[in-house]
Amino acid sequence: MVETDDRPIGPAVAREPVTDWVRCTRCSELVYGKRFARALHVCPDCGGHARLTARQRLDQLLDPGSETALEPAPTPYDPLDFVDSRPYRERLAEARAATGMADAALAVRGRIEGHPVVVAAMDFRFLGGSLGCAVGALIARAAEESLRERVPLLIVTASGGARMQEGPLALMQMAKTAQALAELDEAGILVLTLVTDPTYGGVAASFATLADVILIEPGARMGFAGPRVIEQTTGERLPEGFQTAEFLLAHGMVDAVVSRAQLRRTVAHFLRVAQAGRDGADGEPWPDGDGEDPAGAAPTGPPGAARARDPWETVRLARHPDRPSALDYAGRLLEDFHELHGDRLAADCPAIVGGFGLLDGRPVMLIGHHKGGGDLDERRRRHFGMATPAGFRKAARLMRLAAKLGVPVVTLVDTPGANPGPDAERGGQAVAIAENLRLMSGLPVPIVAVVTGEGGSGGALALAVADHVLISERGVYSVISPEGCAAILWKDPAAAPTAAAALRMGPTELSALGVVDTIVPEPPDGAHTGPGEAAALLRTALRSVLAELRHLPPDRLIRERRNRYRAFGTAPTHDGELARAHPGAAS
Template identity: 65%
Template sequence: MVEVESAPIDPAPPWVRCDRCVTLIYGKRFSRALQVCPDCGSHARLTAHQRLDQLLDPGSAQPLDHVDCVSDPLGFADTQPYPDRLLAARAATGLHEAVLCVRGTIEGRPVVVAAMDFRFLGGSLGCGVGAMITEAARTSLHSRLPLLLVTASGGARMQEGVLSLMQMAKTSQALAELDEAGILVLSLVTDPTFGGVAASFATLADVIIAEPGARLGFAGPRVIEQTIGESLPAGFQTAEFLLDHGLVDGVVPRAGLRATLAQLLSLHSGAADGPADGPADRPADRPADRPADRPADEAAAAPVEALVEAPEAPILRSAEQLPRTEAWTAVRLARHPERPTTLDYAAHLLDGFRELHGDRIAEDCPAVVGGPGRLNGRSVMLIGHQKGGDDLLERQRRKFGMPSPGGYRKTARLMRMAAKLGLPVVTLIDTPGANPGPDAERGGQAVAIAENLRLMARLPVPIVAVVTGEGGSGGALALAVADRVLICANGIYSVISPEGCAAILWKDAEAAPAAATALRVDARELLRLGIVDGVVPEPPGGAHTDHPQAALLLGRAVAAALTELEPWEPARLLSERRSRFHRFGLDSVPTAEGGAQ
C-alpha cells in the first residue's frame, strides 16, 4: 500500500454563496449539510477526498498501489505544454491523477472505491485514470469485493489523443470481467459526468444512482445546442431527466447516500471460492464450410484472390513503409465524400450479403448497416457506418454516419448473432463521432456505446476492425474493440475532431490543422503509436479515385487478418484482446522524435 495522497488544506470560508440560488450560507452550516444548499438543495461539487470522507467509515480507507503510465505520449502542446498542465493540476489538488482509489468499508461492508475529482483537468479520462480504474476493478476481482465508481468528468483527455480513447475500451473490459465473475458494481454519478467516462465505466454498473441535479450524457449541452441551433429544455441531462427516461436506477440526496450504498452492498454475498479470473470461455462452433477456392462471380467485382500474388503486402505493419503526410491533408482525404461506403465495400467484396435491419426495440438506424455474407468463401458478419456517399440528401438521411442509440443496439444484436453462429465479425468505421442531437441523449447514447464496448471485449469470435475513413471518438470506438484494428492509408482516428480540439484548447477553430498535427491522427502516426496494428494500402490518389481497387486492397487485408485469427480458440481470443487494450497507456510509446518514453 502507499500513503494517502495529501490534499491542500483550505480553511473553510465563514460564508459561502450558493451557485444556483446565490443565497449566502454560514460556512459551518454548509459543511454540516455536506455542502448541500439548505435553501434550494443544490449539491456543490466535492473533491475526491471529501467524497471518500463522506461515504466511507472513518479510518477504513486503504489506498491502492499507484500504477505507472506513460506521460505526455504525444508530446502535446497547445497554448501550454501538457506536462506543465499536469504539474499545475497536481499542485492544486494534491492528487497524482483525476481519480483516487481505495479499499474501505461503508457501514461495515467492504468495498473498493474509485472516486474522481473534477478539479484535476476536468476529471478527464487519460491513461492514468484508465490504469487506476482498471486496477480498482482488478482489486475487486481478486478480493471478490464490490466496486463503487464515483464519477465526475468532462470527457476524454484531448492531450493524450487516441490513447485516452483506448481507456474507454480498457475500463469496459475490466468491468466485463467483474460481470462474468459475479461481482457487484455500483456507480454514483455526480455533476458533471460526460463524454468517454459516461460512455464506458460510469454506465456499465449493475446499479446506477445519481445525486440530485447531476448531469450525465455523451455530448455536452453546449455541443448539442450548437448542433441544433436552439436552447435545450430546462433540466435536460440532469439526474431527474435520466430517471424519467430510464437511464438511472434512482436519484439519492447526498445525506442518504451512505445508507443507500450500504443497503446495495448487502446484496453482494462474495460466496464464490477464491480469486476469480473470469469463467471458462465457452467454445464457439466454427462454420465447417471453408472452401479453399470458389468460382468468381462474373457479375460481381473481381475476387480478392486476384491480388494474392501482388508484390505488395496486404497489410503494412511498419511506419517506415508509409510516406509522411500532413495531418490536415489526411483529415481532408478521410472526409472525402466520394470515398467508398460500407455498402460499396459489401457489394464489391461479399457474396450473398444480406443486410439486416432493426434494433428489435424501436428503430432501424440508417447510419449503421450490417449483415452476413461470404468473403473468399468464409462466412462473416459485416457491420459498418454508412455516411451516404456523395449525395447530400442521402448523407442527411444517413445522419452523416453518426448512429443513434438504436444503431449501437443494432450493432450489438448482429454481434450476438455472429457469436451464436461462430461467424467472425468485420467492422468498417467511418464516422465523425457520436450523434450530438438531443434525441440521442434521451435514448441513452452513452449507455448504448458503453454496452457495445463491454460486449466486444468478451465476444468469443474473431473481430477485425478497419477505419476506412474518419474514426471519430466514441462513435468509432463502439465498433473498434477488436483483435486486429487496421486503418486505410488515408484514414484518421481521433479522440476529438481537430476543429473541436482547436476551439477548446486554442480558443480558435482556425487552428484545426495545428490541432490535427498535435493529435497525431494520421495512419502513420497511429501505427507508430501502436493504436492500429497495420495499414491498408489505397489506390494512388486515395480510395475515392478507384472503388473496386480500394475494395480489393481492403478485402485482401481483412482476409489476411482473419487467417491469422481463425486458428485461435475463444479463450486465446479473449485473453489477447484484453491484453491488447490493457497495455494502452502502460507500455512505453514512441515520442514525436521517434524515441521511447
C-alpha cells in the first residue's frame, strides 16, 4: 500500500497584502503597490506581466461568488522516498507552509461573465509548478468535472516541467492528462489553455498544448527544453526572444497573445461560442433567412441573376486591390470576431485568417484568404492571398474545432492560387491542399463557401468544398489564371482575355455549370466602391443559406455534399451542356 497524503491543509491560499512599492522585475522601475494591483500586476511603464499565484488567477478571472472548489483523489506522498540534498518530504512541507496550498494547482467550478467553466490554475511558487501525481490528479479531476457538467475547461499553466522527485510516476501524469483531454475532444467540449510564464517540459508537452485554443500572456515563455539546456546541448546561441509569446505566435504554436486586462473578455468570447454552439446543436433554429436583414440589404437574387459582363473586365474587377477581403468582411459581417493563429506545427500563414464570430447572435467559424488591401507592403506581407502549407493546415485546424463544437463553417475565397514558392513546395503544399479536400468532404457541420474575388485553382478549392457555394457578382473561379492558360495553350500571354472567355470563369457561366449555387449582388460599381453594402448583401445570402442547412443532420450533410462533387463531370445532356446534377440545383 502506498502512503497517501490526507492531512488537512487549511484554507486554499490567503490573499496577499498589497505592499507600498513594487519593483518591476523586467524594467526595474518602482511602481506604487496599489496602482500595481489595480493594473492586475502589469507594469505601467514597460507592460511586463508579473507572475501571479493560482489564487490571484482565479480571483481575476472568475465572477465574484461563483467559485466552488474541486478536490482530487488521494495521491501517493513521496512515492520514491526521494532524497537529494534534502528529503523530498521536507521540500513538500516547506512549499505547503509558504503557499498554503496542498500542491502546485487549484481547481474550481465557476463562471466568467456568466458563462459556466471549470478552471485549473497552476502556481509556480510550489516547487516550480512541477507536474507530479497530485497536480496530474487535479487536472484529470477538472477534466472529469468538465465532462460531467458538459462545460468548457480552462487550464492556466505555469510550470518548469515534470516533478523529478516523483520519478516515472510524474512522467505518467503527461499521459494521464492527455488522455483526460482526449475524452473532452470525443465529447465535443471546448478546452482552453492560458499559458503564463514559464511553461516548460512535461506540462508544455501534454495538456498545455493540447487545447482547442491556446492563449498566452505577453512575454510568457513556453517550450519543451529550456533555453539553457538547448544552448548547452547544441552549442548554439539562441535568437533574441526565443520561446516567448511573440515568437510562438509567429511560429504557429499559439492562437493569440492576450494582455491580462483583456483575458476575461477573451475567454468569455470562447465560452459564449461554445455555449451557443451547444444550444444550436440542441435544436434552436438559425434566424429566419427570409426576414428583413438587419443591415437593410435587398434579398439575394436567384442563380444567374448577375448582369452579363465582358469576361476580362470581370477578371480585372475581381482582382481590384481595394476589393474587401476576409478580415474586411469579418469586421462587417460578424460581432465579436476573434482571430485565431497558427498551424501548431511551424508557422502562422498571414494569407489565411480565421476565427469565431457571431452572425445574428449565432456562432460561425469564418476562414478566408486575406490579400491585405491597397497597401502594397501589406499585400506582400500577406503573400497576395496565396496560402502556404501552414495556411491550409491552420484552416484545417479551425475547421476541426468548428466541427467539435457543432459550429457552421463559412469560408471566403479570394486568391490567385496557392503559394508557388520553393519553401511552400518543401513544406508539402500539395499534401496540405489534398488533406483539406478530404477533411471538408466529411466535416459534420454546414460549410458555406463564398468566392468574394479570385477563385484560383487548388488554392481556392482547398477552402471551397462546401454544401453551398456562393460567388460575388464580380468574382471568378477557374482551374488556372487566364494568363497561365494563354501562355500554355495559346503560347502567348497576350491572349489572356481570350482565355478568360474560353475558361467560363465568370459567375453566370459558373452558375450554368453548377459549380456555384448563388450569385451575390454587389454595389453597381463593384464591392470595392461600397464595402459596407457588399457585406450587407453577403449577410443576407448567408443568413438564408445557413437557415436551410442548419437543421440538416450530419450524416445527410455529408452524404449530399459528397453526392454534389461526385456528380461533376459525369452527366452530359443530349445537347452537350453539363447537367447540374448535384442536390438542389436546377437542371
